[in-house]
Amino acid sequence: MILKCAAAALIFIVLSLAAGSWSVCLPGDMTDRRIPLPLRFSVGGCLVILLSMLVCLAGAPFSLPAQTAFGIMIAVLVPACIAGIAVERKKGIKAGPVARLHIRIADIVLIVIAVILFVIQVTVVLNFDFEQTGSLRCIPAATAVYDSGRLFMADPMMLLEGTLSYVTKIHPLIFICNMTAVPLLLLYYMCYLSVAGCLLGGRSRIFAFIVTELLCIRGYQSEWMIPATLLMSWYGIWVFIVHGLLNIAVIVIIYTAREKEAARYRSWDFEEHEETQEDIPEEWDMKKHKIINARNLAIAIALLTVALLALVFVLNSKINSLHDVTAALQEDMDKRCGLYEFAPADGQTQGYLLKESDGTLTFIGGGPKENAEALKVFLAAYGDSITNWYVYGEDEENSGAMREVISSGAVDAQNIYVLDRKEIDAIK
Amino acid sequence: MLKELFGELYTYHRQLAGSGAILVLFPAALLLLAASRRMWIPLILSPLTAIAAAVTQIIETVFAKKERKALEWARAEEEKASVRMFTGIFTVCLLAFAIILSGEGLIFGDMVTHKYNDMHIPGDLDAAMSGILDECDSPRVLTMPGWGVYFKSYSSAFDMMYDDPYGDDLSFDDEDKWTAYTQLSVLHPDMKKVASVAKRSGCTYIVLSNDIWPEVPVTDFGYETFIKGDMFTVYREVAGP
Numbered sequence: 001m002i003l004k005c006a007a008a009a010l011i012f013i014v015l016s017l018a019a020g021s022w023s024v025c026l027p028g029d030m031t032d033r034r035i036p037l038p039l040r041f042s043v044g045g046c047l048v049i050l051l052s053m054l055v056c057l058a059g060a061p062f063s064l065p066a067q068t069a070f071g072i073m074i075a076v077l078v079p080a081c082i083a084g085i086a087v088e089r090k091k092g093i094k095a096g097p098v099a100r101l102h103i104r105i106a107d108i109v110l111i112v113i114a115v116i117l118f119v120i121q122v123t124v125v126l127n128f129d130f131e132q133t134g135s136l137r138c139i140p141a142a143t144a145v146y147d148s149g150r151l152f153m154a155d156p157m158m159l160l161e162g163t164l165s166y167v168t169k170i171h172p173l174i175f176i177c178n179m180t181a182v183p184l185l186l187l188y189y190m191c192y193l194s195v196a197g198c199l200l201g202g203r204s205r206i207f208a209f210i211v212t213e214l215l216c217i218r219g220y221q222s223e224w225m226i227p228a229t230l231l232m233s234w235y236g237i238w239v240f241i242v243h244g245l246l247n248i249a250v251i252v253i254i255y256t257a258r259e260k261e262a263a264r265y266r267s268w269d270f271e272e273h274e275e276t277q278e279d280i281p282e283e284w285d286m287k288k289h290k291i292i293n294a295r296n297l298a299i300a301i302a303l304l305t306v307a308l309l310a311l312v313f314v315l316n317s318k319i320n321s322l323h324d325v326t327a328a329l330q331e332d333m334d335k336r337c338g339l340y341e342f343a344p345a346d347g348q349t350q351g352y353l354l355k356e357s358d359g360t361l362t363f364i365g366g367g368p369k370e371n372a373e374a375l376k377v378f379l380a381a382y383g384d385s386i387t388n389w390y391v392y393g394e395d396e397e398n399s400g401a402m403r404e405v406i407s408s409g410a411v412d413a414q415n416i417y418v419l420d421r422k423e424i425d426a427i428k
Numbered sequence: 429m430l431k432e433l434f435g436e437l438y439t440y441h442r443q444l445a446g447s448g449a450i451l452v453l454f455p456a457a458l459l460l461l462a463a464s465r466r467m468w469i470p471l472i473l474s475p476l477t478a479i480a481a482a483v484t485q486i487i488e489t490v491f492a493k494k495e496r497k498a499l500e501w502a503r504a505e506e507e508k509a510s511v512r513m514f515t516g517i518f519t520v521c522l523l524a525f526a527i528i529l530s531g532e533g534l535i536f537g538d539m540v541t542h543k544y545n546d547m548h549i550p551g552d553l554d555a556a557m558s559g560i561l562d563e564c565d566s567p568r569v570l571t572m573p574g575w576g577v578y579f580k581s582y583s584s585a586f587d588m589m590y591d592d593p594y595g596d597d598l599s600f601d602d603e604d605k606w607t608a609y610t611q612l613s614v615l616h617p618d619m620k621k622v623a624s625v626a627k628r629s630g631c632t633y634i635v636l637s638n639d640i641w642p643e644v645p646v647t648d649f650g651y652e653t654f655i656k657g658d659m660f661t662v663y664r665e666v667a668g669p
Contacts, residue, residue: 140580211480
């Protein structure tokens with residue numbers, strides 16, 4: 001199993017690094033820079049998974065065989081990787097760590113801490129189970145692909161997992177819970193490291209990455225968010241979107257924004273303006289030193305508004321839930337036990353039906369034979385078996401309906417009693 | 429009143445997005461990054477990175493060395509540093525407040541158990557599943573709440589009587605499913621009702637945890653013991669004459 005996991009991780013890393021060549025297409029002039037390895041890996045990994053999922057999703061409406069889907073995946077990924085490498089070579093950019101990285105002892109300590117935290121998380125997910133089974137909800141789709149050998153409309157990530165399980169003849173539970181843990185977790189953490197690298201430099205980047213790892217390990221404890229937590233589930237589509245695609249989107253936005261700023265700065269005509277602090281475009285000068293300014297006030301007001309709306313929403317939902325619970329309780333009580341009055345067309349009460357909480361039915365009365373049809377209709381709504389039937393007398397006036405209903409087979413009565421309406425005077 | 433509202437908001441947010449600390453940490457992080465103009469807008473898409481960047485910002489502010497350049501620049505740097513310091517202190521207090529409010533926020537503890545097998549299926553339930561599939565190609569099974577997903581993940585051949593409810597939504601489209609779910613959620617289930625709804629739903633197999641203690645075993649109601657494991661027992665419907 002360890003060898004299989006290592007092989008899977010290695011294959012994914014190689015593919016990702018190859019596909020990561022396309023990161024040269026990120027906005028910005030990269031001719032004089034190297035592409036950091038984490039960035040290359042994260043872009044390439046997300047690209048590999050995205051392309052593979054798209055192939056599976058495209059084949060799902062046609063119930064494409066998993067074997068065929070795998071072949072198409074290879075046919076798409078290999079040329080994509082080769083094309084990416086060709087584009088990278090044409091641009092003359094090399095991949096590797098950022099040039100002239102001065103590593104001090106403090107940096108090494110932080111890197112070691114980051115690696116240890118990653119190893120701890122991988123060890124936990126490989127060797128422990130979580131009581132929350134909500135994260136497993138998507139796996140049956142992969143199992144269905146594995147069992148049937150065909151794709152169908154489902155979670156794209158599970159289609160991919162199922163396809164790979166089918167091709168490798170490894171059960172999806174083993175494939176997902178063991179073999180994909182290391183490569184996928186590594187991918188998502190590299191995405192976070194790349195984002196941190198875009199914002200911060202050197203030691204700060206590593207420190208921010210460690211904080212991210214700690215937040216991930218601390219984990220979410222929400223049933224709703226379980227499908228997107230890195231500690232409990234690393235294989236769902238939502239995990240890929242939240243921790244992969246969105247981080248790549250952040251990187252693209254940051255690169256684009258910086259490119260625009262750089263272009264604007266390059267186009268700034270310094271010959272016409274004296275190079276003073278006041279003339280430098282606002283983006284390059286920290287003019288605003290005050291905390292209380294229009295922007296921060298707007299942010300504070302927006303946050304307060306959101307908090308107030310959230311409070312109102314929560315209070316409203318709490319009241320609604322209390323109402324729903326009360327209504328449900330009342331409905332449940334009505335279903336479980338109750339006393340129902342039998343009053344035929346003439347409106348005069350001729351009997352009572354007592355329904356107990358365990359479903360036992362007891363009927364008192366019934367009246368003459370003329371009430372039989374109405375009584376059949378009345379009793380049909382509650383059941384066809386009366387446990388105890390009490391009548392006020394054996395004569396036709398009091399038990400005629402009862403005899404007719406039972407003899408016709410509409411209702412079955414286990415015990416029939418005649419009430420002795422003997423008045424007790426001694427107690428008065 | 430305000431305390432109850434805040435507690436309700438915290439609980440609701442915890443159900444929605446996990447730890448209630450994120451509710452405070454993320455906006456605080458955005459505020460700090462906005463004040464320092466550290467590309468805070470794109471980080472709305474990456475909450476964890478936003479918090480991490482804000483924490484790093486605080487550390488940088490606390491330990492930053494003042495660089496002396498031209499007098500004007502030095503003065504601007506001092507003001508900038510004081511603003512960041514104030515914002516940093518405010519954010520640190522907010523973070524401490526959020527962490528204190530988080531209460532029992534750690535994952536580890538009762539929620540984690542050592543895995544039983546490579547499939548991460550509890551106990552030797554996989555042996556039970558395998559045993560059932562050896563006997564029947566498309567078995568219909570009634571099992572404990574929360575176990576259904578293991579059966580469906582093991583094999584798509586299993587037809588479960590009910591799907592485990594998700595989150596707080598405990599609605600079922602069938603009263604028999606509701607009865608089965610509620611009975612098997614308690615320590616002393618009414619096996620007569622369980623067996624009754626199972627038969628009505630066509631469940632040939634009932635897989636029960638050995639942790640429940642029914643007053644009358646299900647074997648009294650038309651089922652026989654099929655497979656007995658350490659943490660579960662599989663019952664099979666007795667074939668009629």
